[in-house]
Amino acid sequence: MTHRTYGYARVSRKQQNESRQVQNLITHGVDERFIMVDKESGKDLDRPQYELLRNALRNGDILVIPSIDRLGRNYNQIIQEWGYLTKELVIDIQVLDMPLLDTTVNKDLLGSFISDLVLQILSYVAEQERTFIKKRQTEGIALAKQNSKRLGRPKIPQPKNFEEVHITWKNGSISSKHAQELLGLRNL
Structure with a gap:
């Protein structure tokens, strides 16, 4: 049976670019066809x-990830997922930014102990960082509100002919597309 090496990259938002992570995986020998990418939160x-990746992984495969927080942000979640992947699916994991978490080497008891210990520490640090980010974000929002700063997208001024067009549209005399055109809202 042939074993495969998979890569997994993740960014938290659609606007973020995953190419640096993907290139790092390719540089470390992962075939681009076997790299999975999500643009989703790690919560x-x-x-x-x-x-899809979890369903594809088979006993003896290798999963390469750029960093441990690509699996998740929650300490218990990362520990639980690591255990599922390494003990139930019986795959190896390589964490590129933390060589101590490479389960393909030092498969003896001491190597496993060190990997598990480092994993627990890094998972804890990842969760603490997430907590700090949320706290700083909440403090920033509170300060902005205290200083009467408006948050979110800037408001678009209402067109002068809005009421007239709205009434015409509501009566069914024009389509919503035509109403948008009359209001100059088609290209926003």
């Missing part, structure tokens, strides 16, 4: 490409 495992 849980409900990510389409990650689910």
Whole structure:
């Protein structure tokens, strides 16, 4: 049976670019055909490409990830997922930015102990960082509100002919597409 090497990259938002992570995986020998990428938060495992990856992984395969927080942000979730992948699916994991978490080497008891210990520490650090980010974000929002700063997207001024067009549209005299054109909202 042939074993495969898979790669997994993840960014938290659609606007973020995953190319640096993907290139790093390719540089480390992962065939581009076997790299899965999600543009989803790491708050849980409900990510389409990650689910596909989990279903594809077989005993003896290798999963390469750029960093441990690509699996998730929650300490217990990362520990649980690591255990599922390494003990139930019986795959190896290579974490590129943390060579101590490479389960393909040092497969003896001491190597496993060190990997598990480092994993627990890094998972804890990842969760703490997530907590700090949320705290800083909440503090920033509170400060902005205190200083009367408007948050979110800037408001679009209402067109002068809005009421007239709205009434005409509501009466069914024009389509919503035509109403948008009359209001100059088609290209926003």
